[in-house]
Amino acid sequence: MAVVAAGGVFLLVKLAQGGGEEPTVAAPPTVTTSVRPTTAVPTPTKKTTTTAPPKPVQINPATYNATHRLYKTGAMRTVNCKQAKTGPGNGAQASAYFKAIKACLDHAWPRQVAAAGGRFRSPGLVVWGGSVNTPCGSGPGRAFYCPTTHTIYMESPSVIAFYKQNPTFGRMVGSFTVAHEYGHSVQWMTGLGEAYEKLRYDATTDGQLLLSRRLELQASCLGNVFLGSNRGSYGITGYAYQMWLYDVNNSGDRPPYPRDHGSTTSHGAWSRAAFAARNPASCNTWSASPARVS
Numbered sequence: 467m468a469v470v471a472a473g474g475v476f477l478l479v480k481l482a483q484g485g486g487e488e489p490t491v492a493a494p495p496t497v498t499t500s501v502r503p504t505t506a507v508p509t510p511t512k513k514t515t516t517t518a519p520p521k522p523v524q525i526n527p528a529t530y531n532a533t534h535r536l537y538k539t540g541a542m543r544t545v546n547c548k549q550a551k552t553g554p555g556n557g558a559q560a561s562a563y564f565k566a567i568k569a570c571l572d573h574a575w576p577r578q579v580a581a582a583g584g585r586f587r588s589p590g591l592v593v594w595g596g597s598v599n600t601p602c603g604s605g606p607g608r609a610f611y612c613p614t615t616h617t618i619y620m621e622s623p624s625v626i627a628f629y630k631q632n633p634t635f636g637r638m639v640g641s642f643t644v645a646h647e648y649g650h651s652v653q654w655m656t657g658l659g660e661a662y663e664k665l666r667y668d669a670t671t672d673g674q675l676l677l678s679r680r681l682e683l684q685a686s687c688l689g690n691v692f693l694g695s696n697r698g699s700y701g702i703t704g705y706a707y708q709m710w711l712y713d714v715n716n717s718g719d720r721p722p723y724p725r726d727h728g729s730t731t732s733h734g735a736w737s738r739a740a741f742a743a744r745n746p747a748s749c750n751t752w753s754a755s756p757a758r759v760s
């Protein structure tokens with residue numbers, strides 16, 4: 467049986483300005499960024515998986531996610547992650563760039579996952595363009611995490627295009643996207659993802675969208691906990707900070723996409739809070755009011 471599961475991020479960006487060189491002005495480029503809701507949902511009947519089985523969910527999954535130990539694991543310690551010197555200017559460079567930050571994430575998350583009662587396993591990373599063959603679909607045009615294979619599938623052409631138009635913005639989009647998808651892998655390593663699947667199975671259509679927004683906003687939140695804890699060493703300061711801020715403040719659902727990732731307002735709020743707090747305690751989207759995950 468095909469198992470379909472993808473937390474997808476699709477970034478559609480148009481730059482009205484920007485050349486191949488680092489901009490010398492601090493003003494953000496004119497950018498339209500949308501995180502496209504493309505979360506195909508795992509079939510609840512799945513019996514087998516190649517990933518480590520998440521911690522069994524033995525209580526109400528809504529309560530489980532809203533009271534998870536992950537929120538009590540404390541601030542994330544910096545791993546002094548260094549951003550790759552060479553940016554994602556072509557396919558090979560993009561692969562190296564994504565692998566570099568993924569290696570940092572592999573150092574940052576084990577303590578937090580273990581403290582949350584999960585079992586850490588480094589997720590895989592596949593960098594692709596065009597389409598990719600996975601149990602979660604071919605994901606044209608978007609990055610996604612597939613729980614079935616416990617692998618992050620990073621789509622590189624869009625990041626390369628951003629980089630060529632605005633190198634700093636391209637770096638921040640690529641870094642944030644890997645961190646976001648890694649956040650999904652943390653959700654599935656800690657049982658949050660399994661609980662989401664259970665909740666979704668019984669939900670109405672609107673309820674499913676709400677659950678998807680909680681899942682996606684949490685993934686971005688977790689990603690930004692990591693970026694915030696490494697902001698100094700990674701160089702998310704000055705103009706790079708402005709480009710990071712622009713990205714997170716302008717990522718979110720836009721018409722006519724379904725409302726499954728959260729509004730740009732919601733996305734920015736969770737992202738900024740996480741970056742400042744550097745603590746998964748700031749990422750409890752499951753107990754948040756619907757207004758905060760709109």
Ligand SMILES: [Zn+2]
Pocket residue numbers: 473474475646647650682685
């Ligand atoms: Zn996602």
